[in-house]
Amino acid sequence: MPAKAPVPSAPRPEHTDSTDHTDHPGSTDDTGSTGRVGASLRSGVLVFGPRWQNIRRVSRTGPREALITCELDAPFTPDTERFALHPALLDNAAGEPFWDGEHDDHLPVSYERIAVYGRLGPRVHGRVRGHEDPDPDAPAVRIDSLITDDEGRALVAISGYTLRRETSGRRRADRGGTGPDAHPTGARPNVRLVSTEPADLDSLRFVPGPRVAPGPGDVEVEVRATGLNFKEVLTATGMLDADTPDHAYGLEAAGTVTAVGAEVCGVSVGDRVMVMGAECFSRYVTVPARLAHPVPDGMAFAEAASLPVAYATAYDCLVRRARLRRGERVLIHAATGGVGLAAVQVAQRLGAEIHATAGSPEKRAYLTGLGIAKVMDSRTLDFQRETVEAGGVDVVLNSLAGDRITAGLRTLRPNGRFVEIGKRDVASGTALDLRLLEQGATFSVYYPDVYGTDFAECWAEVSALLRTGALPALPVRAFPETEVTEAFRYMSRARHIGKIVVTRPGADGTAAGRPGGGGLIPLGDGITNAIGVRAVHDAFALARPQVLVSRRGAAAREDDFLVAEQILDRRPSASAQHRPPLPYDCVTPNGATEEALAAIWSDLLGLDRVGREDRFPDLGGDSLAATQIVAAVRKRYGVRVSPADILDGRPLHALAAFIDTHRTTG
Incomplete structure (x- = not known):
């Protein structure tokens, strides 16, 4: 590969605090074309230099489509000999100014893919198409752009170009509205996440949905982050049947309370809460108030959204179902997942000896670093032999499928307890040899009644331990909601440690993790x-x-x-x-x-x-x-x-x- 030449300094926008939009282009003539000649591009955040005054014509070809012609003024045409992609031509021809309105400007945030086929000449044409969004108030738009030369030859193709909306003069509420001025129910539309095609992750879509006014004992929460769980991946890939024909995703979330129903005590509008319920991959979700508990002090929404299902499941299984006690030995399968790591923390707090499995050397090394007594490979059946040779275990928390269930049962000591939290073998009716239970062992399938009193009490106990720091936060990998499909796909590959969450603006995605093992994983698991x-x-x-x-x-x-x-x-x-x-x-x-x-x-x-x-x-x-x-x-x-x-x-x-x-x- 040839050595790369140093990158010349590109002409950049000038930073300013100006909110003057007097010269901001946007008038449209009867032909649907917008004149931009000589206009000074501005936004409430940036003022662009003369090189950005290159838009010659904008022709609308559809509600969310346009053709944009850009040409550098003569003094700036030599720039194209220095830059393979001239920043000013790239910005404008890719469609950024097309979305700006009288009160809203859009600033580039990210893109999914850029294909570069040739350098940009002084005159280029951009064909821009915006992605449909059911929410007219969405904080960002996503567009695809194709930039060509005068002969129609493709120069640059951009997919998933995301522009964040900035409204001049509006109050930014990154922590959510509070008090009586918060948005009333129905003032902003809701969206929910569904699959439009079975067993196809690429068919995941946010679609319009109703906002449900909280009834007696309920609260409405504006969601800032949603935890993703493996059950949802199984449903999205067709391995599990959806609960209802109109199934929408989301089992846990964190956000800000926007409305409370009658008979609710201890929860107020503006409170930062973590919740469990249905359809939590929504902008707004209404849940029983007893399933909404305060976010621990200093914790980001993205971290808080990772806690409810993982910790409530681990605590319910080990403390309430298996009755794990100090000095006993527990085998935790898939121990680097959300429930697995939560179970490790619960078992350590109880004083139990932990044996664990994980599916890769990196994950096993992570568990060893937590001080776990014995760490084994979950992708083979060798854990059965290794555990039996070590004297067996009193409790197995299982999420592995197929013959690994039988192997796990063989590791139990007399009167051992096996708790199954996996879904696939239960759904497919896998047979069980009862002779494996003849020494008094028990086998239970975990199927909680989330809206029942017992589970609410369990979640209340767990949330209290989280608020006091007795249970730490979990490692979190955060995806923006524009990449929700990639979040599902990433979990399906089982390469992560901890939890995966999907965030909306205001999720405090850059907040530092709390001491004790949690924290947000930065972009690229290490790349800055x-x-x-x-x-x-x-x-x-x-x-x-x-x-x-x-x-x-x-x-x-x-x-x-x-x-x-x-x-x-x-x-x-x-x-x-x-x-x-x-x-x-x-x-x-x-x-x-x-x-x-x-x-x-x-x-x-x-x-x-x-x-x-x-x-x-x-x-x-x-x-x-x-x-x-x-x-x-x-x-x-x-x-x-x-x-x-x-x-x-x-x-x-x-x-x-x-x-x-x-x-x-x-």
């Missing part, structure tokens, strides 16, 4: 914003076709090379794992379909390579991963395959041939 910006500038300085930069999965797509999640979204120690040793060689995929399918498998399973003879189960693929392959194949090729087709042991090249045949024959 400064490093990311330098990488982008280095890429833009090259006058060659290139594609770079997003937080999506890395893959080859036709002629583009995307460098993304595997590069910018992980620590070096958590990069793609080596293909496991198999009794057959790794043969290079042959043909476009095999190559694309290998890239999908590799990305989903986190492997450095996949061969055409490889079988999905041999690579560690399970039924959850198979459902995502099904959705990816249907979306890309329009071919319907089943999880059984992927899990039946056929090699990758056979599945690719099946796809090609059915794509050809229809």
Whole structure:
């Protein structure tokens, strides 16, 4: 790779506190075109220099579509010899000013992907299309842009360009409205998260929904952050049936109380609370007041949203169901997940000896660092032998599936207690050999009545321990709500430690974690914003076709090379794992379909390579991963395959041939 030339200093906007919009362009003539010639671009936050006065014509081609023509004035045309992507042309042709109105300006925040095919000349054209949003008051807009030259040749393609709305003179309430001036119920619309297609994570959408006025004993909360749970991923991928035909996601959240019903004591409008309930992936959610408890002092909403389900489940299972006592031994499976880490903290507080499993060396090292007595691999059955050789355990908290349930039961001492919190085997009716319980062991399936009195009492006990610091915060990986699909996909890959949350503006996403093991994980699990910006500038300085930069999965797509999640979204120690040793060689995929399918498998399973003879189960693929392959194949090729087709042991090249045949024959 040739050495990168240093990046020249780009002309940048001048910072100002001005809120003068007198010269802000925006008048539209009868043809639907907006004249911008000679206008000085301004916002309530920035005033742009003369290079940004380059918009020659804006033609609306639809409600959320436009064609934008930009041309640098003659004194500035030499800039294009110095910059592969001129910042002023890029800003305007990508569509940023098109969304500005009389009172609202939009500032760029992020984008999902940029494909660079050539340098920008002095005159370019931008075709801009805005994503539909059911909420007219959404704090941001997302657009796709294609920038071309006079001949129509593509120069830059931008996907998922996010612009944050800034309203001049309005009060910013990052902590939520309080007191009698808070928004009354119904003043702002609600949205809820649903799947528009079964078993397809890409079909997750925020759609309009009603705001429910709190009845007696209820409170309404404006959600700032929502915790994501594995049950929701199973539902979204089709592994579990939805509770209702109109199912909306979200089991826990944190936010600000906006309204209270009659007979509510101890909760007031403006309180910062963490809650449990239904449809918490909404802007507003109404829940029983007894399920709303104060956010611990100094804790960010994003951290608080990670606590209710994990800690209430762990506490209910270990303290109330299993009756774990000091000096007893407990086996906690998948102990680096949200419930798993919460269970570790509860068990340590009780004085129990902990044995634990996790699925990767990095996760096992993390658990060892917590002082856990014995840490084992959850992806093999060796934990059964190792635990029995160590003398067995009194309690098993299980979330593993299939034959690992039987293996876990074999680790129990006489009168041991096995608590099942997994969902897949229960839903599929997996048989259980009762002889494993003949020494007085018990087997219980955890299915709490969230709205019942017992669970409310449990959650109250847990929240009190959290407020006093007796139980610490959990590690949190936060995704903005614009990346909710990626949050689901990230959890499905089981690569995280702690909890995953989805945040809205005001979630205190930059707040420092509290002492005791919690805290927000920064962008990219280690990469800083400064490093990311330098990488982008280095890429833009090259006058060659290139594609770079997003937080999506890395893959080859036709002629583009995307460098993304595997590069910018992980620590070096958590990069793609080596293909496991198999009794057959790794043969290079042959043909476009095999190559694309290998890239999908590799990305989903986190492997450095996949061969055409490889079988999905041999690579560690399970039924959850198979459902995502099904959705990816249907979306890309329009071919319907089943999880059984992927899990039946056929090699990758056979599945690719099946796809090609059915794509050809229809």
